[in-house]
Amino acid sequence: MPLGRIAFDPRRAEHELSSFKDWLSARATFKERAALTEIRARPHIACLLAYGFVPTPNLIRFEFGVKGLFRADLAIGNDGSRSFVLIEFEGGEEASLFSGGTRQYRHWSRQIEHGFGQVVDWGWAKHDHPYDAAFTNAFGGKVVDDSYIVICGRDPVAGSLEERRFDFRRSRLSLSGVTVRFFTYDGMVRAMSDNLDSIRW
Template structure:
């Protein structure tokens, strides 16, 4: 389904973010379906994720299909700039970032690797046939610039090796020159708050 229009309202985004913070504080652990329903109910808050990647968002679509093969949980864009962000949400459970391994060194979880796998497929879809009609029709035209975000898990323990590993992963990755960002849900809320402050009316 192509992206729909949204008239972004920062005041509404602020209200939606406040209620989402309350929800997050009340839910230490949650599955992807539960948190996605909460975000879906707050589209103006969701637009805050795109700040820093695109100009003021005016396009949005949940369950966004890419070439009929792949799906992004959320796509946000700016029509004039033809700039887009594709976002994948995973769970916020204790094993969403790391699972298995040893007490001292746990493995990256299936959830976060699945999220990154989605990003690789989105990048491939663009690289393989960037002017393919099915691809450009979904975006409503050409794609000049795109970025990818994966949101997964809760913050690791401060000072832990897992925090340092996640910090490296979230700040250092790119795919074929395209920015890839990773956030925990706690980090997502902090980023949204910072973005809201930067556009304070």
Template sequence: MSSPYFDDHSFDLVAAQAELRAFRLVLNNNLNLGEREHVLANFDKWPQLCSLFGTFHPRVNRANLVKREFKVGAHFIADLAVRKDGTDNVCLVEFEPAKPNDIFAARLQGRKIPPWASAMEKGFSQIVDWAWAIDSYRETPDFQDAFGGKRPNVMGVLVVGRSTSLSDNTRKDRWAWRSQFSKFDGLQGVVLQTYDELFEWFDIQLKDFAGQTTPTASTGQASAPQVQS
């Protein structure tokens, strides 16, 4: 049974496969992804893929509670939240755009390696603020109702950029290190994903769920949902 903070969700493998094909079309047809026109507009239409964000949390997997524009404390909004009903296991998601320099800045600014880009830092700062809000508002009744408890198990996910931005081993290692070792009170961990990595992760999950190869756009039985491309 859902709470007033979430919408109930039932996982449908065939629908999820169709949404994944639509996601692939967006990635194939757009080198750059705008946050609103290509990401938020489409994930509004992809509830099955939204539920799959629960697979980043070891205690959620396929979430059966989903909410877009989820309030975190009094001041912050997550683009997406998913939760396992009857638990305090929650995954919060922040989407940022995907342009060539949205993970690492184009200018070296006197450095030998590029600094993190503003889009990356903006999204990461949002996750830091969620951690602060979780720690600050956990005593309030609204917080406990929304998160399922006073000390919820919350995972943060930031999706930003394309994998082409990780063009050398140093960039790849910095990306992986920041995801693996960023820890905050209030969060179980932080997962960083490019949109290409996200597609690959979802594809793996659906293949596991199906026990076979995910149908391609040409052989699948379900038609792909409309996308904002």
């Protein structure tokens, strides 16, 4: 299904963000489905996440299909600039970022690698046939600019090797020139708060 319209409201976003922070602080871990249910119920904070990647968001779709082959958990866009952000959510569990390996050096988890695999497929879908009708119809027209976000896990222990590894992954990746960002759920909330402050009415 194509993206639908949303009239972004910063005041509603502020209220939704406050209630989501309460939800997040009340649990140490949670499954992807639980997080998606909470975010789906708060579409204006979803728009907050896209600020900085697109102008004021006015397009949104959860479970957004890409060429009938791939799916993004959430797509946010601005119709005027034809810019879009595709977002993949993973779990907020203890092993969502790292699992296996040794106590000194754990492996990246299946969840975060799955999220990055989704990003690679989205990038391929655009690169392979950027003007294909199945691709452009989903976006309601051409795609001028796009970015990708993966949300996974909770913050690693401050000062740890895992925090440094995640920080590098979070801030240094791109795919064929397209921005890719990784956030923990805690980092996502901080980014939303910063974006809300930057557009304070």
